Amino acid sequence: xxxxxxxxxxxxxxxxxxxxxxxxxxxxxxxxxxxxxxxxxxxxxxxxxxxxxxxxxxxxxxxxxxxxxxxxxxxxxxxxxxxxxxxxxxxxxxxxxxxxxxxxxxxxxxxxxxxxxxxxxxxxxxxxxxxxxxxxxxxxxxxxxxxxxxxxxxxxxxxxxxxxxxxxxxxxxxxxx
Numbered sequence: 001x002x003x004x005x006x007x008x009x010x011x012x013x014x015x016x017x018x019x020x021x022x023x024x025x026x027x028x029x030x031x032x033x034x035x036x037x038x039x040x041x042x043x044x045x046x047x048x049x050x051x052x053x054x055x056x057x058x059x060x061x062x063x064x065x066x067x068x069x070x071x072x073x074x075x076x077x078x079x080x081x082x083x084x085x086x087x088x089x090x091x092x093x094x095x096x097x098x099x100x101x102x103x104x105x106x107x108x109x110x111x112x113x114x115x116x117x118x119x120x121x122x123x124x125x126x127x128x129x130x131x132x133x134x135x136x137x138x139x140x141x142x143x144x145x146x147x148x149x150x151x152x153x154x155x156x157x158x159x160x161x162x163x164x165x166x167x168x169x170x171x172x173x174x175x176x177x
Contacts, residue, residue, distance in 0.1 A: 037070035085137035
């Protein structure tokens, strides 16, 4: 059976249910995040052809865009999602008599760090998502007295790219011997 190159004793890929998220330079993880959308980028294809070769076209990479990332968590008294969303648009700012302060331009963007852990709880992969800002905030879901579900709030983060922390080295995995 083939093994993974970085960890020769590991045969299985990492699970998707052990992760934590940090906002900005805070050393603390954001409480209660239960779902993180996929990190996805798409590069447009630019087709062109040479004048002397009319039967075929060539393809070159064009503009790259990064898809927005959605974070979900159960509704609690923690206001981290709401506080960040308010930096992009503060409903009451227009009433403060100072005008033009509806957005916190100095700090509405943040770096987001997504850490993935193995089954033993050791951090094994880390990604930094650059220049994120909240484009969509859902404070409460549809409320239904007949439902049996957790109330989930979400934020949608626009971003300008992400990268894996290449300097991070996964630790040796523990055993029971």
